[in-house]
Amino acid sequence: MSRVRVLVGTRKGAFVLTGDGKRDRWEVDGPHFGGWEIYHIKGSPADPNRIYASQSSGWFGQVIPRSEDGGKTWEPVGNEFVYDGEPGTHQWYDGTPHPWEFKRVWHLEPSPDDPDTAYAGVEDAALFRTTDGGKTWQELAGLRGHGSGPKWQPGAGGMCLHTILLDPSDANRMFIAISAAGAFRTDDGGDTWQPINRGLRSEFIPEPTAEVGHCVHRIAMHRSRPKVLFMQKHWDVMRSDDGGDSWHEVSGNLPTDFGFPIDVHAHEPDTVYVVPIKSDSEHYPPEGKLRVYRSRTGGNEWEPLTKGLPQQDCYVNVLRDAMATDTLEPCGVYFGTTGGQVYASANSGDSWTPIVRDLPPVLSVEVQSLA
Amino acid sequence: MIRVVLPAHLKTLAKIGSEVELEIAGPVTQRSVLDALEQRYPVLRGTLRDQVTQRRRDFLRFFACEQDLSHESPDALLPEAVASGTEPLLIIGAVAGG
DSSP, X not given: OOEEEEEEEETTEEEEEEEETTSOOEEEXXXXXXXXXXXXXXXXXXXXXXXXXXXXXXXXXXXXXXXXSTTSSXXXXXXXXXXXXXXXXXXXXXXXXXXXXXXXXXXXXXXXXXXXXXEEEEETXXXXXXXXXXXXXXXXXXXXXXXOGGGXXXXXXXXXXXXXXXXXXXXXXXXXXXXXXXXXXXXXXXXXXXXXXXXXXXXXXXXXXXXXXXXXXXXXXXXXXXXXXXXEESBOEEEESSTTSOOEEOXXXXXXXXOSOEEEOSSOTTOEEEOOBSOSSSOSOXXXXXXXXXXXXXXXXXXXXXXXXXXXXOXXXXXTXXXXXXXXXXXXXXXXXXXXXXXXXXXXXXXXEEEESOOSOEEEEEEEEEO | OEEEEOOHHHHHHXXXXXXXXXXXXXXXXXXXXXHHHHHHOGXXXXXXXXXXXXXXXXXXXXXXXXXXXXXXXXXXXXXXXXHTTSSOEEEEEOOOOO
């Protein structure tokens, strides 16, 4: 009998939600690391009992706990994230040069085939890799060194590297995204990088089609079709059919094209999910209705999914790392809100039920499909 | 014997019950105490001071003998009462935010 394990990071700890194959009965375990911010928690595809978490605090900095038993127990591993060489400067909010300073890990992406290898996206934006299970971390410095680094500027949430996509068909190809620098790709395992922002248009920067400076919120791909990328930008939902070389808008009939997460159905590469948010200064759903929008056509044509979601007086947000899909049949979709709810759909989004309603604000949701 | 009291979250992280007792060879300073503390509990590296600059983290304070020692040089001698173990060095998380 299949099971799923939903890994939830919140402002005040981590929670592990375990569901049966029908995804209608759940056990809730937590909080782990109570009182700490858990920006992200993700399991190794190669060993699902190996889970990495980003545990951080404004008081005590960064800790990386690792579990070997599916999230029941944890031990801290290495937390030394030191930029390679002279860190240099990026732009501060006022345009002045500001030295690169490590603040926290936003996203952890374990390797698909080696439990000891994982990538960490950090603030101030950089990419680190471990090959010893998290004991030590080394920066892939070619990203910051690619040339545009001194022009990168933080978004309101900080200058974070929040998205890491590993191409399942090419171990040397990775995609990352930074707020507010944009998307980048490597084709040589992380040694060199190029910005992949052609086609993005951002009216809030002096040159709306600039090579860097775009506030990319999230990128997603289907593992069977890694050249097709979907992006939720600050405003605009975008699609690339050539591995990021060019992008075109697929916002279509969305009520608003601002939002944070975007994800793809596990079995249907053209089925995509977003959560429209009213605006960049009003981080809540339009009309007080929490609606996931689904496109079955790879964008442009979107349908609201509302069954089981609050359709009045709802003013929560769904953050960029707080949506995930499982690989069961039918595909399960999950998302968490800043109001502490984690919603699950066991039917590709047709209907939703809350697994939990009253957690601290949810920062991230990942799901593991277990045999 | 030097006595150190940590914030609750760091006690949990390092699996420490109440106080930590440390033997310090040589001058008893913030630096020598933190070095000894991190040597005994490596998991505390980076939680009290920055891994690179070794500066005290902004939202932590060092108190002892009813004094705030946070802005003293890390190499200044701690009060005799701390060095003798009569009084603990208190590491305090600032009362700030959520």
